[in-house]
Amino acid sequence: MRAMSCKISFPNTDHAPVILTTHTPLADELTVQNSPILFGCRTGICGTCLVTVTGEAPPPDADEQELLDVLAPDCPNARLACQLDLTHDLKICPYGSPDHNSNSV
Numbered sequence: 195m196r197a198m199s200c201k202i203s204f205p206n207t208d209h210a211p212v213i214l215t216t217h218t219p220l221a222d223e224l225t226v227q228n229s230p231i232l233f234g235c236r237t238g239i240c241g242t243c244l245v246t247v248t249g250e251a252p253p254p255d256a257d258e259q260e261l262l263d264v265l266a267p268d269c270p271n272a273r274l275a276c277q278l279d280l281t282h283d284l285k286i287c288p289y290g291s292p293d294h295n296s297n298s299v
C-alpha cells in the first residue's frame with residue numbers, strides 16, 4: 195500500500211508548507227528551524243503547542259479534549275499540534291495569532 199502524504203501549511207506566516215507522511219507526529223518533523231509552532235512536552239500535557247486547525251483531522255482523544263476545554267473552551271477548531279494525527283491536508287495557526295479565527299474559509 196502506498197504511503198499517503200499530507201500538506202501542512204501555515205497561513206500568514208513566511209514558513210513554507212511541509213509535506214509529511216500520514217500519521218507522522220508533527221512534533222517529530224517540525225523543529226525550531228522549520229515551524230511557527232512551539233512545542234514543549236510533545237506528549238499532550240503542557241498546552242504549549244495549542245493551535246487552530248483548518249481541515250480534516252481525527253477528533254481529539256479524551257485527554258486532549260480535556261485540556262482543550264480548559265485552554266480554548268470557545269474554539270471548536272483548537273487542537274494540540276503534538277497530538278494531531280495527520281490524515282489530510284491541514285492549515286495550522288498558532289492559537290491566539292491574529293489570523294487564528296480567519297482561516298476557516
Ligand code: FES
Nearest residue numbers: 234235236241276
Ligand atoms: S507540546 Fe505540550 S501539549 Fe503539545
